[in-house]
Amino acid sequence: MLNVFVTGTIQPYLRWVLRSVAVIVVMMLVWSSPAPLLGTAAYAYNNPELLPAVQTPIIDLAKALTSEQEVTLAKDLEDFEQETGWKLRVLTQFERTPGIAVKDYWGLDDHSVLLVADPRGGNLLNFSVGDDFYPLMPRTFWIELQTRFGNQFFVREHGEDQSILEALNSIKTCLRQGGCQVVPGLPREQWVLTLVTSIVGGVVCGFAAQPRKDGQLVAWQWALIFSPLWGILFIAFGIAPVITRTSDWLPLFRNVAGFMIGALVAYLTPFLTRSSAPEL
Numbered sequence: 059m060l061n062v063f064v065t066g067t068i069q070p071y072l073r074w075v076l077r078s079v080a081v082i083v084v085m086m087l088v089w090s091s092p093a094p095l096l097g098t099a100a101y102a103y104n105n106p107e108l109l110p111a112v113q114t115p116i117i118d119l120a121k122a123l124t125s126e127q128e129v130t131l132a133k134d135l136e137d138f139e140q141e142t143g144w145k146l147r148v149l150t151q152f153e154r155t156p157g158i159a160v161k162d163y164w165g166l167d168d169h170s171v172l173l174v175a176d177p178r179g180g181n182l183l184n185f186s187v188g189d190d191f192y193p194l195m196p197r198t199f200w201i202e203l204q205t206r207f208g209n210q211f212f213v214r215e216h217g218e219d220q221s222i223l224e225a226l227n228s229i230k231t232c233l234r235q236g237g238c239q240v241v242p243g244l245p246r247e248q249w250v251l252t253l254v255t256s257i258v259g260g261v262v263c264g265f266a267a268q269p270r271k272d273g274q275l276v277a278w279q280w281a282l283i284f285s286p287l288w289g290i291l292f293i294a295f296g297i298a299p300v301i302t303r304t305s306d307w308l309p310l311f312r313n314v315a316g317f318m319i320g321a322l323v324a325y326l327t328p329f330l331t332r333s334s335a336p337e338l
Contacts, residue, residue: 106159115139117160120150122175122218131223144233145170146226150218152177171229175222182221183208194237195229202241203228244304252296252309253316259291260317264324292317 108119115135116128123131135146147164149156149172156163166172168188175182183204206212207225216224232238266284267276296313 105154105156106163108154108156109159109163115146115164116148117156118148118150119154119156120152120175120177120218122150122222124219127219127223131226135226138230142233143169146229147172148175148222148226149173150175150222173222173225175218177213177218180210181205181208182210182213182218183225195232196239199232199238199241206241206245240299240302242303244300244306244309248299248303249309252299253313255291256296256313257316257320259288259296260320260322261324262288262291263317264321265327267321267325268328 108117110117114132116123116132118128131148135148139145145164145166147160147166147170149160151174155176160166160172164170164172166186166188168190170186170188171191172186174184174186176184181204185200185204187200203225207221207228213221228238228241228243231242262284263281266288267278267281269275270277270280292313296317297310300309300313
């Protein structure tokens with residue numbers, strides 16, 4: 059009898075759950091797939107004649123920033139270097155690039171980060187990161203920073219200037235607070251993904267907890283058997299990305315509510331089906 063029930067009831071649900079998980083994993087991989095860190099185009103040439111005669115932390119060959127933004131940002135980066143000792147530099151380029159000449163021009167070392175903005179690639183932003191940064195912000199941080207603010211959707215909606223400024227603000231924020239494992243802030247697209255995984259996790263939990271014996275209220279054993287699946291969906295993919303990126307309680311509340319609603323709907327499905335079936 060148990061085999062018949064498993065074959066007839068659990069397997070369709072299990073196949074549906076596995077398909078849903080596969081779609082979510084593919085979405086996460088596409089969303090988080092990184093372009094390589096500093097592209098070779100930035101160091102493909104050595105054209106020191108493109109460097110300004112006056113020392114400045116910004117070389118805006120692609121004109122991604124307005125003159126007011128460039129002046130304000132240059133002052134901010136110089137003040138930040140004096141305050142913290144960390145050197146942040148910005149190079150925007152399109153068809154022309156000074157290439158490896160910027161290394162000597164700025165004296166780039168292990169205490170330096172060079173942000174290169176080049177719209178010719180699939181991602182606007184590339185970073186050349188000094189080794190001293192990695193104990194504070196691991197390689198995954200820089201990959202997430204690149205994909206969040208340098209992707210084509212963000213650049214199209216907010217502009218190249220905001221892409222550069224937001225990335226620099228995230229770096230400065232993390233350095234001031236002693237480092238970050240993830241990029242601060244929770245973009246709407248990422249929150250929607252965490253909400254979806256929370257709801258799917260709730261649906262899995264609800265299906266697993268459906269009673270299978272007369273007089274049984276909740277099938278706790280089945281819920282525990284499926285707990286690795288709905289636990290990963292809800293806790294690892296639904297809760298952890300939220301609490302590590304923001305202290306705002308509202309996204310967390312919504313994800314918890316989504317999990318509970320998904321679990322309740324899945325749990326009550328057999329009762330609703332039976333009550334709506336016509337009596338003979």
